[in-house]
Amino acid sequence: MLFNSLEFVIFLPVVFALYWFVFNRKTSHQNALILVASCVFYGWWDYRFLGLILMSVVVDYFAGLGLEKATIPWRRKAILAGSLLFNLGLLGFFKYYNFFVDSWVDMLRAMGFAAEHTWTLNIVLPVGISFYTFQTLSYTIDVYRGQIRATRDFIAFAAYVSFFPQLVAGPIERASHLLPQIRHPRTFIYRQGVDGLRLILWGLFKKVVIADSLAPEVDYIFSNYQDVSGGTLLLGAVYFAFQIYGDFSGYSDIAIGVSKLFGFELMSNFKFPYFSRNISEFWHRWHISLSTWFRDYLYFPLGGSRVSRPKAIRNIFIIFLVSGFWHGANWTFIAWGGMHALLYLPSFFLKRNRRFREGVVAQQARFPTAYECWRIAITFGFVTLAWIFFRSPDLGAAWGYLNGIISQGLTPLGSTTGLLYILPLLLLEWHLRRDERSLVISRHKGLRYAVYIIMGFLVYNRMFTSEVQFIYFQF
Structure with a gap:
């Protein structure tokens, strides 16, 4: 359901x-x-x-x-x-x-042995x-x-x-x-119930209005990556970054909100990850329940970072590669995990991997500094490039997609209508960045309810037109 x-x-x-x-x-x-x-x-x-x-x-x-x-x-x-x-x-x-059967067969073929896919099952x-x-x-x-x-x-x-x-x-x-x-x-606590309803509305808005609106453009661009411009490919990667975020964090918000209606408090799973200033901070804000699971049950038992430098690097690669493999039986997910391991290493070597663990961007100011904007942009750029491997059907398509961005140039950009969904999301999340569960859009009651009504209308208008399955259901 x-x-x-x-x-x-x-x-x-x-x-x-x-x-x-x-x-x-x-x-x-x-x-x-x-x-x-x-x-x-x-x-x-x-x-x-x-x-x-x-x-x-x-x-x-x-x-x-x-x-x-x-x-x-x-x-x-x-x-x-x-x-x-x-x-x-x-x-x-x-x-x-x-996956293991296909990989074994491919290895035998590469070694010159005749092998057929006779052992795979329709699972x-x-x-x-x-x-x-x-x-x-x-x-x-x-x-x-x-x-x-x-x-x-x-x-x-x-x-x-x-x-x-x-x-x-x-x-x-x-x-x-x-x-x-x-x-x-x-x-039953009335305040908890109201907070739950707000989270459900916010989650449905991110899923139905944001993610599902971006999905057709993402599907078209990734399916036709050989025939579109480099700028369009770059936009497609950005669109997917927000599609998967809206889809997955939207599910988590709905889950947390529904749980509140029954008197339960679930852990936070996303804390505005695209405002992260390095990869380490990104993984303290993205899919928190999974990253902390691997930390507590895999990374720490292996010794974490409290071992020799070579073993610490080994542990970093293990946790990211296993995290990638957890997402699916495809080499693209392993490559995605490996890329994040490589992106994490500079913070580890410079001892900045814990620098922004509890921080909030522009905590006291209304706007981020130029330096914070630069760090956020660089981090988002690397994360978005890694998402290409996550979204592509195989490694060949992922490399072809990246090559298209590099070789074809960034113009023309193609359709930018997806930005009309992304920009309001970013503005709302920036406003709420100190607390991912508050959803108090404004202290002015009339303005607050006006925003809720608009969000509810947009959700209702799109919700039953096409029931798009959540991306993470496949994992």
Whole structure:
């Protein structure tokens, strides 16, 4: 079920009414409703995928109980290994099996051996499998580390894994943050509900009005990169940068907003990443739930930066390459991750990778300084070039696209109508840059509601004309 669909417009108020007016006497009843609603929401695509989630829930629920009970180190390691092998095995089979087979066949052909694609399978990728797999893994690992206690409430744990607002595209929640909220009683807070509705509206605006409006131009330019000018190719890359941002951050905003309606607070997933002043700051602002997941469960266990310089560089490449591979079974994603690793190294060598971690651009001033504008522009430019690999179907197309920008010149620019969607988004986000959840457009009530009405009208006008799937559903 898509957030930008008529089905969800009916689904959400029905579940909301049942949650607060029928099942509100006991937390366990509300959790059971969340679980049932999540199954309906996810099963709307294909009910057969529910079996995979159920298996993950059962395996990690009992793995958590086993880890809590076991005292012998080798037994605890064996339980953890079993959970990792099961979850990563499912993810690897459904997402990467054909990739590895095709890569093996290509390598044999390059070596002069005859090989056919006889081992590939017609596998349908379950929606959101990368997200809920990482969510269950974080639970098992945290129990193993002793950072949280294993829960004995199966319904609460199943609701945590399958929580429908963030099930298919995040944020990737930690059990230490979301599970206690599920287990404890909730009360409806008017202020929280209003904030949730604002976030839903803002998320739908970024998805339906911004991202979906840019999508046709992006598709045309990337499909015909050999026949358009270098300026058009550059615009296409910029359009995609904002398409994927509006699409993905829009989903996160809607997920956070819907969760607020049910009394839950999810972690922030985006904090105005295109205002970043270096690549390190970009990764503290983009897909935060994934970048912190890799930091805590991969980068730090490898030693992070507190090792020798060669090992620290190795760790940087590992985390970025794995992050790229997480996004999809294609060499383009690995190249995208590798590019970000290379872009990150200058900040690491100059010890500026933590320089802007908590900073806000032009925190006291109304406008950024010329130096800040320069840093933002350079960072955005490098990020946009990397997005070309992310968007292209293969490495050959990505290199051809880049070559077209370089060799054909930047004129003519082609259609600039996409900028009419990008500029208002940038202005609004600049105004809100100190708090990605406030959405208080103005202190003047009349102006604030006028903006909300305009946004609502634009969303309504475009929402049901074409229900475009969210980009990150494929990951």
